Amino acid sequence: MIKYDLICKNGHGFEGWFSSSSDYDVQRKRRLIDCPSCGTAKVEKAIMAPAVATRRKSATALAEVANKIRQSVSENCEDVGDNFADEARAIHYGEKPKRGIYGKASAKEAQGLVEEGVAIAPLPDALMPTPKKKLN
Numbered sequence: 135m136i137k138y139d140l141i142c143k144n145g146h147g148f149e150g151w152f153s154s155s156s157d158y159d160v161q162r163k164r165r166l167i168d169c170p171s172c173g174t175a176k177v178e179k180a181i182m183a184p185a186v187a188t189r190r191k192s193a194t195a196l197a198e199v200a201n202k203i204r205q206s207v208s209e210n211c212e213d214v215g216d217n218f219a220d221e222a223r224a225i226h227y228g229e230k231p232k233r234g235i236y237g238k239a240s241a242k243e244a245q246g247l248v249e250e251g252v253a254i255a256p257l258p259d260a261l262m263p264t265p266k267k268k269l270n
């Protein structure tokens with residue numbers, strides 16, 4: 135036996151049990167399946183869209199969050215590129231004005247910063263702001 139979620143032309147959802155998918159086809163052609171709510175024989179298999187829709191929605195939400203983070207980093211932090219480790223250290227020790235920065239550091243540099251107690255956080259590539267175009 136297989137269970138299908140069915141929907142009538144008036145939008146009533148209900149379940150139907152069939153011995154096979156061809157049994158469903160036969161019964162539907164002979165108009166033997168009718169809606170328990172309104173009695174119409176115009177029924178269709180309900181498309182299993184919600185799961186897909188939910189996944190798509192969360193992917194969109196995730197992309198929006200990523201965009202917001204990227205924008206926030208881009209607006210509030212200075213891109214120091216490959217000098218990240220030096221700059222982060224200089225800010226930490228008060229040699230440079232305190233500000234938000236982002237840039238590149240090797241794993242070794244990052245580890246060194248963490249060991250010195252410099253507050254840094256890894257930023258996945260997906261969250262890195264796109265480099266600002268240089269005017270020259």
Ligand SMILES: [Zn+2]
Pocket residue numbers: 142143144145146169170171172173174
């Ligand atoms: Zn109905």
